[in-house]
Amino acid sequence: MRTAIQLWTLRDLREPLSDVLDRIAAAGYDGVEFAGIGDPGVSRRALDETGLGIAGVHVGLDDLQSDSRTVGNQVRTLDAPYLVLPYLDDDHFASESAVESTAALLELLEAEFDRPLLYHNHDHEFVPLGDGTAFDALLDRTTVGVEFDAGWAHAAGQDPVTLLRRLDGRVPVVHLKDMTADGEPTALGEGVVPLQAVVDAAREAGTEWLVFEHDDPENPVDAIQAGIDGMRPLLE
Template sequence: MRTAIQLWTLRDLDTPQTDLFGAIADAGYDGVEFAGVDDPFETARGMDDAGLLAAGAHVGADELRADPDAIAEELSTLSVPYVVVPYLDSDHFADAAAVDETAAMLDDLALAMDRPLLYHNHDHEFVPVGTETAFDRLVSETTVGIELDAGWAHAAGRDPVALLADLDGRVPVVHLKDMTPDGEPTDLGDGVVDLPAVVEAARDAGTEWLVFEHDDPEDPLASMERGIEVMDRLLDDG
């Protein structure tokens, strides 16, 4: 598996995105996952100069619906392999009918794209709908892939290792995130998520990219350094 950082982790730094690429590469990451792009051509040049690859790009569902061709062109410039819907609010998972509508909407978005579409979970998708959870129903009703966020799944009370086993072949990208006992994101290795087991399960499930993300780091650069240190150790041990 290759390693990447979700650039949302570094959003509070007063540094142009392209100026961060050298530090990301020097830290040891193989790539980045985007959460917005200013200038795709300048960004592509910066990635090439740093020797970084694109793991994926988070793009909102409304943006994808509005102009899928423009999004596809931008992602092609950046050689992005996967487009990821990063969030849908709780209304999309309120009951079985809402989940079915959400699944159909994601399938429609996928048909309009020229590369695989993934959905990234938080914790609110794991609410019960009948005899199952909204997340499980979504997985069964849609054909899109899943970018499993192990930390948010754990915070919702689900075992990310078991989820990865169930999603075998549908999780090309996994967010490796650690959480406090209270369900808040923390630096890798400081929380309660069984990171070694998640990495092993991701490898078994055919995951291509392991992406570090911290939703609200106190020190983004220190979190970035800690993230790759932990991921490299886990990958070496596995």
Template sequence: MQTAVQLYTLRSLDAPLPEMVRRVAEAGFDGVEFAGIGGDESAVADALSDTGLAAPSAHVGIDALESDSRGVAETYDALGVDSLVVPYLDPDHFADEDAAEDTADRLGALAGTVPGLGYHNHEHEFVELDGEYALERVVTEADVELELDVGWAHAAGADPASLVDRHADRIEVLHLKDVVEDADAPRGGRPVDLGAGDVPLDAVLDAARDASVEWVVFEHDDPDDPLESLESADSWLAERGL
């Protein structure tokens, strides 16, 4: 497995995107996952080339994909991005059987024009529908990749390692996030540095290895010091051979 950083983690830095790419390289990671590129494709491409980092995936809003899937795909293809991931759909899209069916239809239609389309979860997709989670229903019926965020899955009460096992055939990129369980937090958990929370990350990594997951992407939604979080995450991963 290779390691990457979701650049949303660094959004509070007063630095242009190419500089963020270089910071990730300096911290020892193998790649980056984009959360937008701000129209600076040439400079970003140069930063990737200079550092040798890969860009396996990018988060792109569903409205942008539906309005111009070809243009968006061409932009990210030029940066070597293999998978475009819808990062969020609101809770109404997973609220019940009908909503899940409609969401699966919408993503499935988009997957026909966006090869490698994926979906990234938060906590609200874990509504139980006849023995499975709404998230599972949607990605299976839409036949899209699952970029499982293990932190939010755990905060929702799911077992992230079991989810990796069940959906090994559609997980190529895994979001490695740790959270402290907190019933008073808006999402049932508070993001922390890797190893400082309650997520069974070692079990997740074991499952990811068994599933031949290609990339683990570190993300911290709200770090006090993004660069310290990068260094901490790299050290934690290095201790586990990554």
């Protein structure tokens, strides 16, 4: 597996993208994941200059639906292998019929693009539904891939290892995130998520990219190094 950092972690770092990517490359990551497309030409050139790869790009539902042609062109320029829908609100998982509509939506969105669409989970997808959760029901109703966020799944009371085993073959990107017992993001190794077991299960499930994300780091510059330092021993 290759290592990356989700740039949402660094959203408060007021530096040019080229400087941010220099920091990431110097820390030893293999790549990055973008939170929004920005200027794809500038981003592509900055990636090439640092030698960093790209795990994917997060694009919101409104942009995916309103101008799929422009988004498709931008993603091709960026050369992102995966297009990630980062969030759908609670209403999309509130009932069996809502999940059916959500599954159909994901299938329609993926058909608009020339590369796989992944859905990134938070915790609200794991509300009880039928004999399982809304997330279970979604997996049953669509073949669209998943960018699995282990931290949010754990915060929802789920076993991320069991879920990764179920996602075998359809989880090319995993967000490695640690959480406190109260469900708050924290530094890798300082929370309650079974990180080593998650990494091992991700490898067995065919995951290509292990992406570090901290939703609310105290110091984003320190988080860059802390993230890769936390990931390295898990991958040995």
